[in-house]
Amino acid sequence: MTRLRDIISDGIILFAVSTAVVVVADLGFSYLKESGKTDSPMVASIDKNDLEGLREKLAKAPNAGAPDAQGRTPLAWAAYANIETAATLAETDGKRAAMITALLDKGADPNALDNDGWSPLMWAAWSGLTKSADILIQRGARCDIRDSKGHSALALAAARGFPEIVAELSTQDPAGRKSAMDAANAALSNGVIDEKTAAEIFRSLEK
Amino acid sequence: MFAFVTRYFSEFRILKSASRDFWLTNGIQFFDGLAYFSMITVLSLYLTTNCGFSDVDSGKWVGIYTLYITAFVFAVGSICDVIGIKRSLVIGISLLILSRLGLGVAPLFLRDDPLQLTVKGLIIVMSLGTAFMSPVIMTALRRYTSKETRATGFNVYYLLMNIGAVIANALIVDLMRTGKAFGLVVFKGFGNVTGNLVILDIGFGAAICALVCSLLLREHNWAEPSERNAVSTAKRPLHLFLEVWREKPFQKLVLFLVLTLGVRLVFTHQFLVMPKYYTRMLGSDFELGFANSINPIIIVIGLIVLIPVINRFATIKLIILGMAVSAFSLVFLAVPIDWVLRLPFLHNHEQAYYFIIVTQIVVFAVGELIFSPRFTEYIASVAPPDKVSSYMALSALPMFIAKPINGFISGILISRYCYDGIRPKIETGNVGYVHSPEFMWMIYLSLAVLSPIAVIALKGYLTRGDSQPPAPGTNAS
DSSP states (O other), X not given: OHHHHXXXXXXXXXXXXXXXXXXXXHHHHGGGOOOXXXXXXXXXXXXXXXXXXXXXXXXXXXXXXXXXXXXXXXXXXXXXXXXXXXXXXXXXXXXXXXXXXXXXXXXXOTTOOOTTSOOHHHHHHHHTOHHHHHXXXXXXXXXXXXXXXXXXXXXXXXXXXXXXXXXXXXXHOXXXXXXXXXHHHHHHHTTSSOHHHXXXXXXXXXX | OHHHHHHHXXXXXXXXXXXXXXXXXXXXXXXXXXXXXXXXXXXXXIIIIITOOOHHHHHHHHHHHHHHHHHHHHHHTTHHHHHOHHHHHHHHHHHHHXXXXXXXXXXXXXXXXXXXXHHHHHHHHHHHHHHHHHHHHHHHHHHTSOTTTHHHHHHHHHHHHHHHHHIIIIIIIHHHHHSXXXXXXXXXOOHHHHHHHHHHHHHHHHHHHXXXXXXXXXXXXXXXXXGTTOOOOXXXXXXXXHHHTTOHHHHHHHHHHXXXXXXXHHHHHHHHTHHHHHHHXXXXXXXXXXXXXXXXXXXXXXXXXXXXXXXXXXXXXXXHHHHHHHHHHHHHXXXXXXXXXXXXXXXXXXXXXXXXXXXXXXXXXXXXXXXXXXXXXXXXXXXXXXXHHHHHHHTTHHHHXXXXXXXXXXXXXXXXXXXXXXXXXXXXXXXXXXXXXXXHHHHHHHHHHHHHHHHHHTHHHHHTTOSSOOOTTOOOO
C-alpha cells in the first residue's frame, strides 16, 4: 500500500513537473508564434467540410471572416483543396460550392487577394473545384487577375489539367489564352497531364 | 541472405515451450501496436482537420502527449510489482479504450472550444494509458519466458511490434483514408476527415481485443520458478536520480544523451512533422501510411540480415556512423526543390517530392538500424556494474525535456514553412527557398548534424574510463 502511495505521489510530481515544462516552453515560444491556418473557427469548419458548422458561425459573425497570416480569407480557403483523386475532388467540390455560396451571401469579397496576389477564383482553378469556380464567376469574381508572377486563373487550371474550368475561363479571359497554352504545353511535357486532357484543354483555348 | 533468414527464424523453435501467457502478451502488444501506430500517424492531422487546432497547437499537443507518456512511464515503471501484471494491463488498456473511443467520436458531437477542451483531456488520459503498456508488457514477457527462451522471446516481441507498425500504417491508415492498400484500390475510403475518426475507432476496437487477451492472462505463472520469490529491487525514479546525479559517469552519460538529441529528435519528426509535410506537398489523399511503413519494413529486414554483420564493430563507431547517416538523410529534404528537378529522371514537382521523401525515409532507416540498437548498449557500458538499471531508467531524461520543445518548434516551423496551401505557391514560383519547406528541413538538418560532430569532438572524453567494454555481438534491440 505504501509503495502504491509512493508511485501515485511520484506520478503527481512528474505530472506537475511536465506541466511546468510545457508552461515554460509555451511562454518561451509565444513570441515566435504566428496565426495558424485554423485559428479562424470558420476555416476549421471549411477544413472539415462542415457546412452546418460554417453557417452557424456565419450567423453569429459580423462579417465573412478576416484574412490569415498568408492573407487568405475564409472564402479563399473554401476555394482550395489539395486532392489528387478525381472522385474525392468532385465530392469535395459539391460541399465547397455550398460553403462558397454561404460566404458570399454573408458579404465575402470574391476578389480579395492574398499576399501573393491570388484571388479565390485562382485557388479554385488550381484546386480543380469546377462548381466552386462557376459560382465565384457568377457572383462577380474577376477572371483577369494576375498574381505576382503573372499567373492567371486560366493558366493555373491549364497547368493542372482541369479542362472544364479552362473551357469556362477561356471565354472570360481571352487575353490569358496564350499563357494558358504555354502552361498546358509545359504540363504535358513534364508529365503532369496526359495527352487526352491536354487535347481537351487545347481545344477550349483555340475556340 | 537466405542463411541469415533461416538462422534468424530457426531460433524461434525454442518458443514451442513458451506458455499461453507469453503469446497472449504478444497479442496484447500486437493489438496495442496496431492502435498506437495508426493513431500516432494521423494525430497531428486529426487535431488540425477534425478538431480545428492551429498548426502550432497541434504540434504542441502531440509534444505534450509524448511528454506525459515519458513522465508517467517514470511513475508507473514499478507498478506491476505492487498491483500485478493483469491489473496493471486492465487499468492501462481501459484508459486507452476510454480515450480512443472519446477521440474517435468527440468531433461528431462537439465543436470549437468544448471539442478542443475534451480532446486535450482525452490526450492526457491516453498518455497515462500508453505509459502503462510498455513497462508492463516488458515485465510480463520477462515473467512468462524462461532464461533459455527470454532472448528469443524479446526478439519475437520486437519483430511483432514492427510488423504491427507496417500493418497499422499501410493497411489501417491508408485503407481508411484513401481506400488503398499498398497502392491497390480496395474501396472508396472514408476520406481525410472521416478517415481519421475511423482510424481512432479501429484503435478502440484493437484496445478491446487487447483487453480480452489481458483478462485471459494468469498472474501467478512464472516460467522461471526461481524468480517467483525474488524480491523486487526496483527503486522509485526520483530516488534513483537523487542517488546518481552527482556521479561522474552519470554526468558523462547525460552529456552524451544531450549531444545526440539532434539526431534522436528526427524520430519524433515522423509523427510531428511528416504527416503534414507529406499531405501538404503531395495532396491530402496521399498514402502517408505507406510512407510510414517503409521504415519498419527496413528495420525488420535489417534486423534479420544486417544486425549480425554490423555487431562486429565497436559501439561508439557504430553510433557515430549511424547518427551521421541519419542526420545526412535530411539533406535530401533540405536541398532546394529546383535543384532536385534538374535530375534527368524527374520532370515535375510531384515526382521530385516523392523522390526526396522516399530517399530520406530509406537512408534514415539505415542509419537508425546502425545506431539505435547500440544506444542502449552504450548506456550499459558507461554505467557502474551495480547501477546499470538506474542509468537505463534515467536515460530518457533529456528526451523528456526535448520532446515538448520539439513539439512547439515543429508547430511553429510548419505554420511558417509548410502551411496548408504552400504547394500551389511552390509550383508557381511564388515561394523562395528561405520561405519553403526545404528551409525548414535545413534548420532540422543543422540541429541533427551537430550530434555526430559533437560526439566525434568529445569521443575521447565520452569513452574514457568505460566501466566495461560492450560484449561483441550483443543486440540491445
